[in-house]
Amino acid sequence: MENIAILTPVILSFFILVIPSGIRYGYTLLVTLFIILLTSVPAANTLFHPSQAALLYLAGGPMGSITFTLDSLSAFFILVTNFTVLTGLLYSNGYLNSYRENKTPARFALHYFSYVWLHISMLCVLMLREGTAFLIAWELMAVASFMLILFEAEKRSTLKTAVNYLIQMHVGLVLLIIAFLLAESATGKFGFDALPVYFSAHPNVPLFFLFFAGFAIKAGFIPFHTWLPEAHPAAPSHVSGVMSGVMIKMGIFGIVRVLTYVQSDLYTIGILIMVIAVFTGLYGIVMSIVQTDLKKLLAYSTIENVGIIGTGIGLGAIGLGLNQPALTILGFGGGLFHLLNHSLFKSLLFYSAGSVYKATHTRNIESLGGLVHTMPRTAALFLFGSVAICALPPLNGFISEILIYYGLFAGLQASSVFQTMSMLMTILALAMIGGLALFGFSKAFGLTFLGTNRSGLHVEENAVTPGMLFPKLLIAAVILLIGLAPMLFLSPLMGMIGVQFHVNPEPLVGPLVFALSKISMMGIILILFVVGFLYLRMRVLKPAKVAYGATWGCGYTAGTARQQYTATSYAANFAELANPALNERTDYCEIPEEEIFPKKRSFSLRPTDIFQSVFDKITDYSMLALKKIARLQTGNIQHYILYAFIFMLIIFVLLYLNII
């Protein structure tokens, strides 16, 4: 029975490739819904009864049986994944419409096939514990997402980005293989089951950070994030939404999973995670502010949010290390809650950015503007997502951030100065991230949607179909629900953390529910105030004289759209402050004195990722070195025989000297 349940989606998925293109999307949707139903029901069951034994699926196969384990942690991630994959698929139909003329049906078939396989592989990553199976699923996930990024493969930059992505994912894979092998050499088991045995007898920090590095490449912690701001913009928007919303979270899942096995040195590990996470958050948002590509801006903001999630996880680990259950629950609770929230608002933002791209064919904020008049619904949804991502009440981002803040403020009351100071510094960093996010998203929304169009761009009418709006409205509804009734989501979350980390969340649940109910009450009061004032405004303005005219131009009436603030100028005063971190490159050639009639000149300013330039330097040098070595490749058969001879000679000498 279980065999059939597991194999059915796999078999069904292959029919996507051969089915007539007219019903392909519908069929893909059906397969995805089937997979979602198959996994969500047991997942929800496990999440609401976390103390029950993990559900097992056994599937016999040619290489022995594979065990699918569903515990509360996987269950939580499965539910998050399923929701975003579904909204992404719903959105994709309308979004890909405009590509139907110039892309072959085979391309679409491959795209949807990869999409389903990305979904299947993510679910497998979440449920497999055995090393080989896990790594295969992990690899499948990388390959499937690689195929998805390649949808516009005819663009050279997309191809380059996708290959870069694939290579970086494999560096991560190698790190994970090494980590699993290290654990195997000590315990004889290959997989997550080896870890509790290994960690109880060996130093915990090195192996943990090997795993951390492997998973962090996926999650986008600095300095392993460089693939992320390139790959997200290159992918089609529904894929960016799914990648940013859930796929990178598999890295977080891996880190949390390994953390559940760590036995000692948790304090050190927690502090280190927190430091990395805080810098990830700050760097991500600082880079995000200066971007002029809308999707790249969102991609960097993903890095920022991974930083916030990581802060929560680090705090949780500190709590485990110090044996302070409050920190553990609030840290992991806040971090994982933020993960859920981020998957919601970031996919919403990516889908909205996709609609903008579809209507205008550009992602450059500098040439956008005034879209609120032509696409008001997309604008409203983007604004909604921006408010949520800036952690502003009454939406969901605030709820998860306040949980992390609670944990940090609880951690302040510590006996050691070091801990108190690190908590305060993290509070400081979170507050700064909050302020910077507000700055960044006032830019992202304000300059894309408000004002007037900066470049006379043609905006396609009806580019956004109702089918594209529906998934976004669905996400917005969940965001509002979490914002106004966070208590509903608290108890499964607390239960999961209680079971995973062996702490008792009971004493905290009461005060938290009290606080959250007050927050939701304030949210409702806010909405009531707004509605009340709007009604009042309507009543007052109805009889009053309302006139329309041009924007105040300080007496100058011939202003043009190009005089508006641009994305670069909006970020300029901040970029000046943050210059050391930004590494902005200016391309401009000064006018020399002898040039009496200056010719046409161009000026460009672009921020570069410091880490990217470091990696570029490394690859440049290694390319240089490899070129030198390539001189050995003469194409002369005599030389190659000589090399073989020298090699044997060296082996002989080494053997003679007893070195090998």
Add this chain to the structure above:
Amino acid sequence: MMGFLLALVTALFFPGIILRVKSMASGRKGPGILQPWKNIWVLLHKGSVFSTTTSFIFRMAPVIYLSTILCAMLLLPFPGIPSVFGFQGDFLLFAYMLALGKFIFILGALDTGSSFEGMGANREALYSMLAEPAFFILFGTLALLTGHTSMQQIFESFQFVGHNSFIIGFIAVYLLIQIAMIENSRMPVDDPKTHLELTMVHEVMILDHSGFDLALMHIGTALKFAMYGLLIANFLVPVDAGIMMEHSPQWLVQPDKGLAATLGKGGLVVVQVVVYFLIQVIFAALIGMMESFRARKKMAKNPQFIVTLSSIALVAFILVLLITFKMIS
């Protein structure tokens, strides 16, 4: 609720006092205390002019801005009176609620497509981003000192910490005054009386607002001042009679009867309210004096000035670490 109502009353005369003090300092008689509200009343009944560039964001912005300020005010406690909306970490909601208002306010300014308003919006975003950490460190300090995280409990136990609370209180009040000045875009960060769009922050953002919307903005500003005044008053208004006796001069406290007995419960509230209004009047007069005798900083120097507040807050934090003997032992 008490704090909310008192702050509403304060907002009625607050801008008037500032205006009056400024007039007197410059040698004029000045308008009546209620003149700013008379202006608002007139604005409320006037028609509006909207720019054709603007959208629903522009129309929503003043409404949401004012609503967030009212919500933030609801969260503030009044000394000694249980707060209805308070909870653990309510100051976070307070800060983020104000941030929401600012976010919408900034978007409203950007909606006009004017380069001046873009400039103002940009400055506002930068300054509030820089000022935010100071507020959080300040509350981190207070949380560490008192061991509580709800504003009600922080302020109540703060007064019982002992004589050390004086120095922390002094720093806190100083910081809050400066933060209030930045958040309201007043001297030394911004000059509300400037007549050049290029040098404005707050004023340039409301250039295109008129009639009802402009009135809401003005009401918001008045309320915001009263709100910060209430926050400051929470540090200084005595929580109960015991605290009051301890810090009162000898002649006031009769040795045999005791102030607590003389006053009773009702008397205490009267004293608290009187002290509260005294503080608000002094605060308003102080702002008037500061605006009269202080020059606005150069725009480029503002970030430095604002970041300094965070460093002062950090100093206070380290001071608390010293006071609680965490650093030495």
